[in-house]
Amino acid sequence: xxxxxxxxxxxxxxxxxxxxxxxxxxxxxxxxxxxxxxxxxxxxxxxxxxxxxxxxxxxxxxxxxxxxxxxxxxxxxxxxxxxxxxxxxxxxxxxxxxxxxxxxxxxxxxxxxxxxxxxxxxxxxxxxxxxxxxxxxxxxxxxxxxxxxxxxxxxxxxxxxxxxxxxxxxxxxxxxxxxxxxxxxxxxxxxxxxxxxxxxxxxxxxxxxxxxxxxxxxxxxxxxxxxxxxxxxxxxxxxxxxxxxxxxxxxxxxxxxxxxxxxxxxxxxxxxxxxxxxxxxxxxxxxxxxxxxxxxxxxxxxxxxxxxxxxxxxxxxxxxxxxxxxxxxxxxxxxxxxxxxxxxxxxxxxxxxxxxxxxxxxxxxxxxxxxxxxxxxxxxxxxxxxx
Numbered sequence: 001x002x003x004x005x006x007x008x009x010x011x012x013x014x015x016x017x018x019x020x021x022x023x024x025x026x027x028x029x030x031x032x033x034x035x036x037x038x039x040x041x042x043x044x045x046x047x048x049x050x051x052x053x054x055x056x057x058x059x060x061x062x063x064x065x066x067x068x069x070x071x072x073x074x075x076x077x078x079x080x081x082x083x084x085x086x087x088x089x090x091x092x093x094x095x096x097x098x099x100x101x102x103x104x105x106x107x108x109x110x111x112x113x114x115x116x117x118x119x120x121x122x123x124x125x126x127x128x129x130x131x132x133x134x135x136x137x138x139x140x141x142x143x144x145x146x147x148x149x150x151x152x153x154x155x156x157x158x159x160x161x162x163x164x165x166x167x168x169x170x171x172x173x174x175x176x177x178x179x180x181x182x183x184x185x186x187x188x189x190x191x192x193x194x195x196x197x198x199x200x201x202x203x204x205x206x207x208x209x210x211x212x213x214x215x216x217x218x219x220x221x222x223x224x225x226x227x228x229x230x231x232x233x234x235x236x237x238x239x240x241x242x243x244x245x246x247x248x249x250x251x252x253x254x255x256x257x258x259x260x261x262x263x264x265x266x267x268x269x270x271x272x273x274x275x276x277x278x279x280x281x282x283x284x285x286x287x288x289x290x291x292x293x294x295x296x297x298x299x300x301x302x303x304x305x306x307x308x309x310x311x312x313x314x315x316x317x318x319x320x321x322x323x324x325x326x327x328x329x330x331x332x333x334x335x336x337x338x339x340x341x342x343x344x345x346x347x348x349x350x351x352x353x354x355x356x357x358x359x360x361x362x363x364x365x366x367x368x369x370x371x372x373x374x375x376x377x378x379x380x381x382x383x384x385x386x387x
Contacts, residue, residue: 011134018127019354023338032342033380035302035368036350038175038320042373044239045280045287052243052276061271067263069097069247069274076278077247084207085217093252096259099269100244101205101233102128105169107262108201108229108248109136117166122152124355124362126175126203138166142357147325147365148314150177154188161192167199170218173206176352176367177323178316180213186221194223199254201229205236205246208288211296212317219249226251229258234277236320237291239371243273295320295370298377302370305381311366320371323352327364329387334366345383 006013020037027034043049055061061070068074074091081087089095098104105128113119115137121129123142133140141160143152168189172181181189193200200218207215219228233246248258299315303322307313312325331337334351342348352365370377 011137012131015127015131015134019350020127023348023350026339026342027348030342030346030348032346032348033372033376033383034348035370035372035380036338036348038236038369038371039241040239040371041376042239045283048238048240048276048280048283051279052273055272055275060275061273063271065268065271065274067268068092068259069095069268070271070278072278073097073245073247073274073281076281077249080281081217081249085220087217087220087249089249090252094249094255096248096255096262097274098246098248098262099266100235101203101231101246103244103262103265103269104231104233104246104248104258105129105201105203106132106135107265108231108258109133109138110265111257111261112136112199112201112229112254113138113166116164118162118164119167119169120157120160120165121169122171122174123357124176124352124365125169126171127355129169129171130357133169139164140357141165144358144361145174145177145179147323150174150179150314150323152181152185154185157189158192161196161198165196165198167201168193169201169203171203173210173215173316173318175206175319176321176350176355177314178319178321180210180215180317182213183216186216186218190218190221190224193227197227199227199229200224202231204230204232206319207232208237209292209295209320210318211292211299215318226254229254234273234280237288238277238280240273240277243270243277245270245273245277298370298372298374301374302368302377302381305377305384306368309381309384309387311384320369322368322370324366324368325364326366332364334362334364337364338366345386347380347383 023036074095078089078091109132113136229250235241312328352362353359
């Protein structure tokens with residue numbers, strides 16, 4: 001076609017079908033338990049779902065909502081930041097609603113990067129990070145997190161910064177490893193960002209799923225208010241991943257820049273759901289603590305079962321994923337292991353090797369999701385025990 005020229009532009013040539021699509025299709029085809037893709041198998045609070053139905057029936061959001069997001073949601077996001085983190089944001093100028101956190105990340109990269117700018121990101125990383133950086137013409141610079149604790153090497157981080165470094169892309173609680181940055185680590189990162197005049201983009205979608213330690217927004221540290229783009233979403237906190245409602249909070253100039261890119265991606269989205277998420281963010285503290293405690297128990301259930309089945313288990317401090325190593329089972333290739341797993345015991349998982357620039361670094365690591373019903377997890381543990 002077109003005289004032999006490839007159809008896909010070279011920036012995206014390395015990206016094919018996502019591993020999540022492949023493994024979810026494999027689960028559907030084989031009737032296996034899907035512990036690969038990170039979505040719950042039950043809906044979130046009934047009151048929130050009914051709020052979406054009410055918005056639909058009342059005609060709120062059925063036409064184009066405002067570009068920055070409906071005022072009710074932007075106000076609720078600002079109130080959430082104040083309530084849980086003591087942060088003050090102007091809902092009119094410092095909050096932007098997006099089509100999930102994935103769009104927020106993509107819009108931020110497109111808005112803030114010039115071709116050739118370097119972006120330092122923790123490795124392994126959520127796969128959309130690499131694609132978003134590539135689409136913006138940036139160059140990703142991985143900072144390897146090593147098992148068993150996956151803590152960032154702060155000396156290596158400092159050494160990785162060059163004159164071409166534009167921003168740091170951080171994720172805490174971290175997907176896929178479950179690592180949660182400590183206050184000391186965050187302070188060192190903030191100091192470096194101020195010293196080298198870097199922008200920091202923080203993906204905090206698992207902020208309410210910290211089991212060990214605490215979630216501290218980087219933007220709350222000295223010198224970070226004017227250089228941090230904080231990203232979160234409703235999907236992970238309220239178990240409505242299909243609604244795709246996320247948001248950006250940042251100083252007004254940063255939000256204005258991100259909105260400039262975002263408006264040419266989806267323009268607007270999820271109108272009625274925005275009103276429902278506004279109500280969700282106002283749920284009582286008991287919802288958030290109960291949600292966290294339920295997922296902690298499920299973490300312990302799945303992690304214990306995986307250990308009994310012979311996996312080396314790296315218990316996560318947060319998120320709803322458990323990273324394991326299958327070398328203890330005599331396996332060397334996580335991708336081959338995951339493709340064969342449905343046939344062996346009827347369970348689907350995701351190979352961590354796809355989240356590394358250097359696949360050898362995570363060659364034998366496999367991620368399992370525990371955001372499922374307890375009965376499903378017990379069934380999966382029983383099946384995995386057959387290995």
